[in-house]
Amino acid sequence: MKLRAIVWASALALGFIGSVNAAELLGPGVISTGMQETTAAFSPDGETLYFMRSDLAETDDTILVSHRHGSSWFVPEVASFSGQWHDSEPAFSPDGKRLYFVSNRPVHAGDAPVTASMLGQTFAGTNLWYVEQQSNGRWSEPTHVDGALNEGAMLYNPSIAASGDIYFSAHRPDSGDHYQIYVVHPTADGYAAPQRVDLGDVSHNRMDPCIDPQGRFLLFAGNEGDSLGSADIYIAFRNADGSWSKPEHLGGDVNSKSLENAPTLGHAFGELYVSSNRQEDVRFPKPRDTAASLQKKLTGPFNGSRNIWRVDIADVLRAHGIKD
Template structure:
């Protein structure tokens, strides 16, 4: 991992001092390189661990692009906009388990030259979201392809995550979602994907279920939401596959994964138990504080722990082993 700026290191040390690790410490991912003063979320590694794709956007989520960083040992470098992004509002990249496809979300038009996708909810209109993918071609990626059919019939489709068998998980607002968002799965049907099926989790449509991260073997499912015991706006939960093929009661992840702030966009890393999570947790502010000049104050506001969304790394291997899972997907 790249060495953090001294000011960032001080803020991170102060935060961790107030949050002693329950099992494995929280790790801010590449501060100053991946995690910055902007919003970063939805990190996804290629199978060889040499590339990390993630979203970076403004603080109100009005604009975003998909970025890619090279991994060199434990360090990240050469951050740049992914070749298929940078024109439309793109977000939420997910590299398939075999690395042959990268799924993402975009408001780009279904037909080249058309208008960007728009969604309306209540009295508000905002950039819409459909699922797209690019396929690996040598060292690069092919042209973006929109998923046709029922999956993208509605303009609010987010957070793709695919299992090894091709089953596509995502969150969306559809006719059977209730007032919030729910998680769906669409299975390959030979020509694309079949009709999405809603996954009933926990409190069902009474709650908000977003950002699925499926184990490649579909043994467990991580998501963001509030099952009534969330400490913040949303926390990360895990549901294990039950013997009847359904999903067990969601469990709020223990330890440092969740905080009093928003956590969302869980993503599985390539190592067993590796979990990447987006969090808005800031460095603590204590008062009175030493007098600062404008330069010092601005540095504080411009470091990653300013309350913007960052990517954090955790190890949930002990929890998985407690539930009989002791090998990668």
């Protein structure tokens, strides 16, 4: 994760399209805090939220769970399957029966944690795992997803279509110098070899895919040459022949001059959640801080840490012929 932040910091440009409603911070002080929060994964009914929380350096990632109470969220707890390893990026299957995530936990008990190396750095690696809902409503013990998708131990942000296809970002031999998006198709005995999703020139960094359950559109984070910040959210639409359209930069409040990544879909049509480290503007001279007011600001959601934001892209989808 730390290396990924270095990769994100390599781009800067301008651009916008689309009609998007204003962004809303998710659960200020409860979900979104002065720590790093990313990757919102909602249950199909929208009442349960899994997400990742970590230190600012992202050396210690943990998956948390919170439940909705009316318009509020209960204080999060560590998910039953997390808390011992570098776990991140939860994603529900469309039917809600499985929750996928990535982790450095060893594939076989007693082995060393999974590691990865890139650009002379060694860091916590990732393999794909899932937990399955049991008859008592609890999650099973984690199951490792075997296959070539884990090669290189740099698999991030899984996203699952209703067909069973799994999209993810990774750095693989055909990725070029950056990360790209891949898909694996289910087979009778596992998953086929990963295929790179053709979104154009691999000189552009593309990460954190979010596939529409019906496969009609694909959201991701990156820089197609018109990003407002180090990474923005883009959308590509499925063509009639199965190929993908040229990625379009989402406008409105989806993107900012700050980092945006980890797009995920919510319960309602057009409901999109993104991670961003956007901050409130500071103008000088500012009202004089006290020790208490400074402490509140520096430990709150707008201290430069990443938080989870909700936006509505329903108008963008309808403009491309996608209905509720």
